[in-house]
Amino acid sequence: MKIALLGYGKMGQVIERIALERGHEIVLKKDQDTSFDGLDRADVAIDFSIPSAAVSNITTCFTHKVPVISGTTGWLEQYDEMVQLCQKEDGAFISSSNFSLGVNIFFELNAYLAKMMAKLDSYKATMEEIHHIQKLDAPSGTAISLAKGIIENSHYTNWTLEQAQTHEIHIEAKRITTVPGTHTVNYSSEVDSIEIKHTAHNREGFALGAVIAAEWIVGKKGVFSMKDVLELK
Numbered sequence: 635m636k637i638a639l640l641g642y643g644k645m646g647q648v649i650e651r652i653a654l655e656r657g658h659e660i661v662l663k664k665d666q667d668t669s670f671d672g673l674d675r676a677d678v679a680i681d682f683s684i685p686s687a688a689v690s691n692i693t694t695c696f697t698h699k700v701p702v703i704s705g706t707t708g709w710l711e712q713y714d715e716m717v718q719l720c721q722k723e724d725g726a727f728i729s730s731s732n733f734s735l736g737v738n739i740f741f742e743l744n745a746y747l748a749k750m751m752a753k754l755d756s757y758k759a760t761m762e763e764i765h766h767i768q769k770l771d772a773p774s775g776t777a778i779s780l781a782k783g784i785i786e787n788s789h790y791t792n793w794t795l796e797q798a799q800t801h802e803i804h805i806e807a808k809r810i811t812t813v814p815g816t817h818t819v820n821y822s823s824e825v826d827s828i829e830i831k832h833t834a835h836n837r838e839g840f841a842l843g844a845v846i847a848a849e850w851i852v853g854k855k856g857v858f859s860m861k862d863v864l865e866l867k
Contacts, residue, residue, distance in 0.1 A: 635852060638662035638676035638700065640691040641683030645705070648841040649680055656845060664691075676700050678848045685709045685770060692716050692727075701726035701851045703844055705733050707775030717857050727857045731775030733843030737817075738860045740832040744780050744819055747830060748787035757821040757828070759784055760798070764808040764816040772807040776817055781805060784819070815840075 635658045639646045642665045650660055662672035662679075666687065673679065679695045681688060685708030695702045696719050704727070713729060720727040732738070751757055763777040773781075773795065781793035781803050791801045798804035814834040821828045834840070843860070850863045861867045 635659070635849060636661045636675055636677045637848060638664070638670075638673050638679040638695075640664045640679055640681040640695075641687070641706065643682070645682040645837055645841060646680075648837045649682065649844055652838070652841050653845050653848075656849075658845070670694055670698075673698050673700060677852050678703065680844050680848055681706050682844070689716065693719060696720055696723040696725045696727075699723065699725065701848075701854070702728070703733075703848045703851065704729040705731075705840065705844055707731050707778075708771035710775070720857055724855055726851050726854050728847050728851060728859060728863070730847075730860050731779040732815075732840065733847055733860065734832075734834060734839035735843050735846075735864065736839055737776060737832055737834075738843070738864055738866065740817070740830070741779060741783055742866055743830055745783040745787050747819070747821075747828070748784040751821050751828075752788040754821075754823075756823040756825075758823070759788070759790060759803050760820050760822065761793075761803060761805045762808070762816075762818045762820070763805065764810055764813050766813050767809045767811055769809065772809070773805045774807070774815065774817070776815065777805050777807070780817060780819060 637660050642663045661675045678701045681691050681704040683706050688706040688709040689712050692702050763774045790803050793803040793805050816833045818831045847863050
């Protein structure tokens, strides 16, 4: 498989190493100052760039008929636009706030727990996410996905970084040097607390999941999710 890497920071470099170990070839390593030369030879593109570059990168891939795996967050207000473009170009697309296999299992646990807690009004849901200080967006895309998982399965209607009102989930976003990513969902009452937590030990899990998604999407058409890749539906 020939891969175009869009974004060649720390994540891009880990993805490169894992892809090479799995027998794939890197035909493009694009950072902010490089062109798209090599994209036409790619079987798939993996985008871990920056929010301001993501839409341009994805658009270019679709117009070149290259499937896209996007792990960039902070641009998702334009997600529907990219889905429409993918469909127009008969392309293939997976965008995920987190490609870690463990995190995607965590998403399922979170949704299941939210369903069980939905009728227990004595418990209040809160969340915490911790990342390295280089992370540009807050809260993380993963935290937003977790909050949406709760909202879709309970009486909560929104999340906030501020003081939570009724039916809002407070997310505390912390930035600490070198932390790859930790996400905690907590339900607290006056008598006890229930907590689920995912802790990433390094970037390997995110990179491996992205490469597995890239392997899966080649030859397919449509808009998919990691649920499709991991057969969680």
